[in-house]
Amino acid sequence: MAVLHVSDLRKTFTRGLLRRRTEALRGITLAVERGEIFGFLGPNGAGKTTTIKILMGLIFASSGRAELLGAPAGDRRVKARVGYLPENPYFYDYLSARELLDMVGRLHGLDRRTRRARAGALIERVGLGHAADRPLRSFSKGMLQRAGLAQALIGEPELVVLDEPMSGLDPVGRKEVRDLVHELRERGTTVFFCTHILADATAVCDRVGILVKGRLRDVGSLSELLEPRLRSVEIVWQAPSDDAVATLQGFPGQHREAAEGHVLSVDDQAEADRFVRALLDAGGRLLQLLAHRQSLEALFVSEAQRDDGDGEGDA
Amino acid sequence: MSGAIVGGGARVWAVALNTFREAVRNRVLYVLAMFAVGLMAFSLVLGELSMHEEVRVIKDLGLAGISFVGVVIALFLGVNLLSKELDRKTVYFVIPKPLQRWEFLLGKYLGQVFTLTILVGLMALILAAFVTAEGGTHGVVMVRAEVLVVVELALLTAVAMLFSSFSSPYLSAMLTAALWVIGRNRGELMAFATGKKLEGTPLGTVLEMVADMVPDFHALYISGAQLGGQVVSVHESFVSWGYVAEASAYGMLYAAVCLVVAMLLFSRRDLT
Numbered sequence: 001m002a003v004l005h006v007s008d009l010r011k012t013f014t015r016g017l018l019r020r021r022t023e024a025l026r027g028i029t030l031a032v033e034r035g036e037i038f039g040f041l042g043p044n045g046a047g048k049t050t051t052i053k054i055l056m057g058l059i060f061a062s063s064g065r066a067e068l069l070g071a072p073a074g075d076r077r078v079k080a081r082v083g084y085l086p087e088n089p090y091f092y093d094y095l096s097a098r099e100l101l102d103m104v105g106r107l108h109g110l111d112r113r114t115r116r117a118r119a120g121a122l123i124e125r126v127g128l129g130h131a132a133d134r135p136l137r138s139f140s141k142g143m144l145q146r147a148g149l150a151q152a153l154i155g156e157p158e159l160v161v162l163d164e165p166m167s168g169l170d171p172v173g174r175k176e177v178r179d180l181v182h183e184l185r186e187r188g189t190t191v192f193f194c195t196h197i198l199a200d201a202t203a204v205c206d207r208v209g210i211l212v213k214g215r216l217r218d219v220g221s222l223s224e225l226l227e228p229r230l231r232s233v234e235i236v237w238q239a240p241s242d243d244a245v246a247t248l249q250g251f252p253g254q255h256r257e258a259a260e261g262h263v264l265s266v267d268d269q270a271e272a273d274r275f276v277r278a279l280l281d282a283g284g285r286l287l288q289l290l291a292h293r294q295s296l297e298a299l300f301v302s303e304a305q306r307d308d309g310d311g312e313g314d315a
Numbered sequence: 316m317s318g319a320i321v322g323g324g325a326r327v328w329a330v331a332l333n334t335f336r337e338a339v340r341n342r343v344l345y346v347l348a349m350f351a352v353g354l355m356a357f358s359l360v361l362g363e364l365s366m367h368e369e370v371r372v373i374k375d376l377g378l379a380g381i382s383f384v385g386v387v388i389a390l391f392l393g394v395n396l397l398s399k400e401l402d403r404k405t406v407y408f409v410i411p412k413p414l415q416r417w418e419f420l421l422g423k424y425l426g427q428v429f430t431l432t433i434l435v436g437l438m439a440l441i442l443a444a445f446v447t448a449e450g451g452t453h454g455v456v457m458v459r460a461e462v463l464v465v466v467e468l469a470l471l472t473a474v475a476m477l478f479s480s481f482s483s484p485y486l487s488a489m490l491t492a493a494l495w496v497i498g499r500n501r502g503e504l505m506a507f508a509t510g511k512k513l514e515g516t517p518l519g520t521v522l523e524m525v526a527d528m529v530p531d532f533h534a535l536y537i538s539g540a541q542l543g544g545q546v547v548s549v550h551e552s553f554v555s556w557g558y559v560a561e562a563s564a565y566g567m568l569y570a571a572v573c574l575v576v577a578m579l580l581f582s583r584r585d586l587t
Contacts, residue, residue, distance in 0.1 A: 106329035
């Protein structure tokens with residue numbers, strides 16, 4: 001059974017005196033299985049946060065179904081089994097991190113001893129041990145993000161929904177979040193991970209879905225979505241003499257000069273092999289060989305730019 | 316069933332405790348409370364100017380100060396109870412937690428009522444100290460008046476919460492304040508509506524309906540006012556505990572209706 005399931009989900013916002021309608025979601029269908037890390041990708045305004053807000057019971061769908069752990073989104077008993085980190089988390093800034101976790105623990109119905117034990121462990125886990133009793137208003141954005149992760153996990157959820165969890169974190173913090181996400185998967189927790197930082201999605205996600213203008217364009221594992229075919233090979237090389245350079249630059253492909261040496265780009269693996277053999281026979285040195293395949297970024301950009309005649313989302 | 320009630324109570328308590336924490340960490344609250352204490356201190360000066368009526372002046376001004384400051388705080392905190400959560404986006408963090416929206420609203424309300432009760436209690440203690448210092452006794456009559464002030468503030472908070480469940484804080488503050496002013500002068504409004512000039516006219520009927528519908532804040536602050544043709548005051552013939560119970564029941568029932576409507580409106584609201 002899917003841990004998260006949405007079916008033909010639609011959301012139309014009506015704004016202003018003129019009742020101007022904006023279609024934020026145009027019928028998305030998606031299922032996330034138990035134990036997987038699912039990356040929910042899309043450019044700004046694609047409808048990612050709208051989808052998450054429906055799942056978290058903050059807004060109501062215009063039509064379609066949204067279910068978490070087999071029950072309708074917003075059900076209180078289901079919410080007890082879900083951890084959620086909002087985008088740019090805003091907490092009660094007069095509370096300390098420890099008080100925040102205690103409050104969330106109370107909402108989860110945890111007894112005092114469990115609340116204290118879990119809060120202490122989570123504060124250490126997210127690296128806030130030195131600031132546990134400081135008011136949140138004195139926290140940096142990265143520290144707030146860490147506090148947000150801790151509060152999302154205090155109920156030991158089966159499903160964790162993270163909306164832009166890397167936002168505001170430095171490289172060390174981002175790596176720690178990636179490690180945490182992997183740790184959650186090892187424990188069997190399902191992670192629904194919303195981001196537009198594609199490197200993070202590539203590093204942690206088992207499957208991704210790409211949402212553009214309220215429609216889900218692609219869903220699948222990275223290996224399914226990205227073409228395995230080679231796009232190009234880039235070879236950085238040096239030759240011992242001007243004659244050898246002139247000979248090698250006669251090979252088909254695009255030649256250019258770079259600070260580190262001569263560069264050749266070819267579209268075909270066999271041509272790259274032939275060039276490398278010739279280079280070595282001529283006594284030259286292979287400095288670098290880079291094979292370019294389709295990246296998640298290229299797929300994302302092509303999906304974001306693809307015009308499917310939807311206009312700008314206004315209905 | 317009982318487990319669910321206990322669980323629901325714990326969640327409401329968690330929200331109430333947080334609301335109380337927020338209020339007591341708000342410095343504006345202390346400034347306003349100090350204003351009330353300042354008014355009591357000023358009443359000592361005025362008392363000296365009166366002819367052997369020091370205790371009467373302190374009691375009157377002290378009670379008026381507690382009520383006025385309480386109303387300002389109830390209004391200020393009440394209209395912000397929900398709107399602040401929305402403006403600061405803390406609602407995005409708390410609503411996805413395992414609690415119902417109505418539990419959240421009830422917790423916010425009870426947290427504020429708890430804060431106001433503590434505040435009125437503290438101001439009443441200070442007033443009692445001033446009265447005692449002037450050789451008077453605070454007495455059970457004053458306690459009855461102070462209990463009615465707490466009920467008035469609880470009702471005002473519920474009204475503010477109702478308005479803020481569907482409108483902006485400024486509009487909520489204006490509507491709540493207007494309703495409080497009308498409610499405090501409900502007797503005069505009713506007398507005007509049923510007076511010689513308006514009785515039987517469409518305007519008179521409308522005003523009578525308005526007077527019937529607005530919360531009767533007048534019934535909860537009655538020292539120095541007329542009740543059943545007699546002047547009631549904390550100095551001579553004040554109301555009995557029976558009246559306090561009856562007025563409190565009215566105030567709580569009206570507040571409950573406001574809260575239920577606020578809960579219904581909030582339960583289907585998109586928190587965008």
